[in-house]
Amino acid sequence: xxxxxxxxxxxxxxxxxxxxxxxxxxxxxxxxxxxxxxxxxxxxxxxxxxxxxxxxxxxxxxxxxxxxxxxxxxxxxxxxxxxxxxxxxxxxxxxxxxxxxxxxxxxxxxxxxxxxxxxxxxxxxxxxxxxxxxxxxxxxxxxxxxxxxxxxxxxxxxxxxxxxxxxxxxxxxxxxxxxxxxxxxxxxxxxxxxxxxxxxxxxxxxxxxxxx
Numbered sequence: 001x002x003x004x005x006x007x008x009x010x011x012x013x014x015x016x017x018x019x020x021x022x023x024x025x026x027x028x029x030x031x032x033x034x035x036x037x038x039x040x041x042x043x044x045x046x047x048x049x050x051x052x053x054x055x056x057x058x059x060x061x062x063x064x065x066x067x068x069x070x071x072x073x074x075x076x077x078x079x080x081x082x083x084x085x086x087x088x089x090x091x092x093x094x095x096x097x098x099x100x101x102x103x104x105x106x107x108x109x110x111x112x113x114x115x116x117x118x119x120x121x122x123x124x125x126x127x128x129x130x131x132x133x134x135x136x137x138x139x140x141x142x143x144x145x146x147x148x149x150x151x152x153x154x155x156x157x158x159x160x161x162x163x164x165x166x167x168x169x170x171x172x173x174x175x176x177x178x179x180x181x182x183x184x185x186x187x188x189x190x191x192x193x194x195x196x197x198x199x200x201x202x203x204x205x206x207x208x209x210x211x212x
Contacts, residue, residue, distance in 0.1 A: 026185025
């Protein structure tokens with residue numbers, strides 16, 4: 001049975017793509033799925049997280065890690081999804097030819113948008129590329145500061161986009177950075193924490209979108 005591929009994509013840097021990829025991977029693993037993560041970003045942040053996780057586990061990580069440049073994404077994803085339930089692809093912060101292979105292999109493209117107008121503007125090009133590739137999309141408000149006028153305004157403007165928007169909002173919480181720094185996801189730091197509940201709810205929405 002072929003696994004599901006989720007590509008995390010956003011043109012603007014600092015939108016939280018890698019952090020989101022980490023926490024989706026950990027949550028799917030917690031739910032009993034076999035999971036692989038594929039880092040296509042030359043910055044290599046996902047790889048650093050994986051190495052930290054591997055060291056913490058004594059060299060026996062429960063998530064598989066791989067890397068690929070743009071031209072190798074299709075081959076690597078096809079290989080990984082033959083042996084894993086979920087493959088999560090982290091992409092570099094740009095919307096051009098390097099991103100297209102990662103979009104083409106996706107069963108769903110998750111587009112994180114930080115609570116800023118610049119992030120919102122950058123989202124349109126990613127949505128256009130995903131539409132050209134014929135891939136379904138789910139936009140997620142990420143790193144949001146609750147109760148601020150800016151977050152409320154961006155959340156309202158997201159509804160004007162030509163793509164589904166997740167009901168779940170991922171908050172701007174310190175625990176996301178703390179967990180990543182130790183090779184973990186937030187659900188491993190505190191199963192009943194608000195952050196863990198956010199990620200779990202988002203996984204549920206991703207499942208609904210995949211089934212749609």
